[in-house]
Amino acid sequence: PARDRTHAFGSVTNTAVLSFLDLKMYAGLTVAGPVGSSYRIDYIPALAGTNTWQWMTDLTLPASPYIWFDLDSPYQPKRFYRAVLLP
DSSP states (O other), X not given: OOEEXXXXXXXXXXXXXXXXXXXXXXXXXXXXXXXXXXXXXXXXXXXXXXXXXXXXXXXXXXXXXXXXXXXXXXXXXXXXXXXXXXX
C-alpha cells in the first residue's frame, strides 16, 4: 500500500510492491554411458518390498553424462529412480 508522509520539506509517497515466485524443485537422474545408447527410466514411490518399479520414459543418451529431469516430480511426495540399459 502507498503511504504519504508530509514534513517541512514537502511530501513523500512510499509504495511497496510485493511479488510471489512459484519456485519448484525438480528431481533428476544423472545417466552416464555410451552416447546413443538407450535407457529405460523407472521410478518407485517408496523403497519397500511390496512396491514395483514403474516405467516412466525411454531415453536415448544425447551426451554423457546427461542429466534427466522428472518434470512431474514437484507434484509427487517422493520418488526413487533407476536407469536400465536397453539392448
